[in-house]
Amino acid sequence: MVIDSNEPGILVIKTAQTIPNGELWLHQASSAERLDRALTCLDHPPEVADLDALEHHLNAIFAETK
Structure with missing residues (x-):
């Protein structure tokens, strides 16, 4: 709610929506x-990850950078 006072003795009360910073x-x-997009992802169960394959892939990438 916002209260304005344009003239002495007159108050104008307005409704307002505020958003915290x-x-x-x-x-x-x-x-x-x-x-x-994030909320849409919540509707789909996560896929099973092959962590061994991921580790192999990442090791291959880091081996190339050395």
């Missing part, structure tokens, strides 16, 4: 898109 980023278009 710490939550303002949630209302920006780029953040909203990222949040939508």
